[in-house]
Amino acid sequence: MPLPMKPQAANPPYKLPPPLFDARCKACWFTLGLIVLVLASFVSLDLQWAQFFSLDAARSMGRFVGEFFPPDLSAPFLRKVATGTLETLAMSALGTILAAAAGLLLALPASRLHAADPAYARAPTRLLLNALRSIPELVWAALLLISAGLGPLAGTLALALHTSGVLGRLFAEALENAPPGPGEALRAQGVGDARVLLYATLPQVLPQLLSYTLYRWENNIRAAAVLGVVGAGGLGQLLAFHMGLFHMGKTATILGAMLALVALVDVLSYASRRLMTR
Incomplete structure (x- = not known):
């Protein structure tokens, strides 16, 4: 007597992607729209x-x-450039540290930490973060120069305000995208939200937060050099002064110091990220 055959499991209904240049291919239409916008930009400009x-x-x-050569390498001017370089480095570092602290504080109410979190402050906090980062550093510096006066204080605060908006949004996205498993396991044991954040969520996203902070520090080095153009101290202030007087040799020395500073920070940031990923 033949044995009854077991019913075969139905194959799962896999959905094949649409062919290229098909009417249902949303990516194709999106790419075509971008190409049209780029071509229209070339035509309109x-x-x-x-x-x-x-x-x-x-x-x-x-x-x-050719007017930049030879650069001014006299000892008095090199001492002045070294002081401006340290000032620019200090502005970028302090501005980034303040921004990282403020960004993390703003990222907590700007994120939904778990599915049952009502997150009442999420929308207004994200609106504040949008406002902070939509205003360029130069505009922040020009506004702060009125109250703080000329010097590095206005530049440092301008970097901190703009970068707080950038890091706050990035930190909020990282917190929301953290794997929910460890946090749900702790909540099932009756652990409160504060300890879940400290022992489950933050340890998972901390390398990502540090990577974002280091990347913004690299950007703030360049921004700090530009902020000096409006009188916010550092190498940028020296650059605006000597370039305005057509002291091209001195300008070349300042530009070389900027390049060396950016390269140094890039190396330090890369080494720090390598250490974090080991």
Whole structure:
């Protein structure tokens, strides 16, 4: 007598992606829309490509670059550049530290930490973060110069305010996207939200938060150099002063110090990220 056959399990209904250039391919339409926008931008802007690549433009640029040589390497001026370099480094570091602390404090009410979290302050806090980061550092510095006066204080606070908005949004996204398993296990044991945050959520996202902070420190080095143009201290203030007086040799020395500082911070940031991932 033949044995009854076991019923075979139905194959799961896999959904195949639509073919390229199909009407249902949303990615294709999105890519096509971006291409149309880029082409429209080239058409709408009056770009003088022929003048840009002309021989006269190349000669003018060559003469301008030649005026930077030789750079001013006199001892008194190098001491002044070294002071400006340390000031720029201190502005960026202090501004980033303040921004990381403020960003983390704002990220907590700006995120929904678990499914049952009502997160009443999420929308208004995210609106505040949008406002902080939508205003450029130069505008913050110009506003703060009125109250703080010329010098590095206005630049440091400008970096801190703008970067707080950036890091706060990034930190909030990291907290919301943290794996929920460890937190749910602790809540099932009756652990409160504060201890769940400290012992489950933050340890998972801490390397990501540190990576975001280091990346913003690199950006703030460049921003701190630019903020000096409006009188916020550091290398940027030296650059605006000497370039305005057409002291091209001194300008070349300041630009070299900026390049060296950015390279140093890039190396330190890369080494720190490598240590965190070991």
